[in-house]
Amino acid sequence: MSSEHKAQPAAFFDLDRTLISINSAFTYARYERRRGRLSLFTFLRASLWMGLYHLSIVDIEKAFARAVEAYRGVHTDELMKLTRQFFHEEVINTIQPGARQVLQTHRDQNHPLVLLTASSPYMSKLAAQTWDLDDWLCNQFPTDDQGFLRGTFEPPLCYGPGKVHRARRWAEQNQIDLEESYFYTDSFSDLPMLEVVRYPRVINPDPRLRRAAIRRGWPIEDWSDRS
Numbered sequence: 703m704s705s706e707h708k709a710q711p712a713a714f715f716d717l718d719r720t721l722i723s724i725n726s727a728f729t730y731a732r733y734e735r736r737r738g739r740l741s742l743f744t745f746l747r748a749s750l751w752m753g754l755y756h757l758s759i760v761d762i763e764k765a766f767a768r769a770v771e772a773y774r775g776v777h778t779d780e781l782m783k784l785t786r787q788f789f790h791e792e793v794i795n796t797i798q799p800g801a802r803q804v805l806q807t808h809r810d811q812n813h814p815l816v817l818l819t820a821s822s823p824y825m826s827k828l829a830a831q832t833w834d835l836d837d838w839l840c841n842q843f844p845t846d847d848q849g850f851l852r853g854t855f856e857p858p859l860c861y862g863p864g865k866v867h868r869a870r871r872w873a874e875q876n877q878i879d880l881e882e883s884y885f886y887t888d889s890f891s892d893l894p895m896l897e898v899v900r901y902p903r904v905i906n907p908d909p910r911l912r913r914a915a916i917r918r919g920w921p922i923e924d925w926s927d928r929s
């Protein structure tokens with residue numbers, strides 16, 4: 703390999719309230735409740751995101767572990783099927799107008815497009831395939847040989863510094879220069895990943911991230927209302 707070979711940048715995207723206008727964890731909890739089957743997992747996950755700013759990463763990992771434990775023995779095919787139904791009914795039309803434009807801009811520059819989200823692998827795969835992203839990095843739930851969930855997740859949680867961990871590993875495997883890359887997100891919890899990349903992009907941010915972005919001089923974009 704020539705030493706002059708330059709690794710190329712990638713564009714990483716958060717999902718909830720970034721590519722899509724909704725928080726899909728909340729929406730999923732509501733969706734399941736309407737059907738009378740709000741699971742412990744979705745309830746905890748939704749509660750978790752609601753109270754997030756008051757929790758440390760360790761607490762989040764603990765709560766997440768308990769939530770995933772409730773899914774032990776469920777088959778991945780069943781979760782994929784439920785998620786697909788939910789995705790087509792509630793998520794597919796929530797893509798933000800600005801997201802489509804920015805995805806295309808990066809596609810035109812041959813930047814790999816990578817979803818980087820705390821969502822499930824089922825949701826992430828559907829989102830990546832629907833909006834034509836090249837890959838997805840998310841939480842993974844190990845299964846046994848037959849595809850039944852073991853009730854665990856692959857650490858570290860794909861959240862906060864866990865997103866950096868996954869993005870870095872992916873970048874190394876794909877000859878991508880993470881430090882020259884882009885990352886788009888709405889959430890203060892994504893500060894670690896925003897600080898790693900050269901092009902942090904803050905999208906319809908929560909108040910805490912807005913303040914952080916203003917202090918650092920990061921661009922703030924509104925993706926909710928472009929034509």
Ligand SMILES: [Mg+2]
Nearest residue numbers: 716718719889
């Ligand atoms: Mg988000």
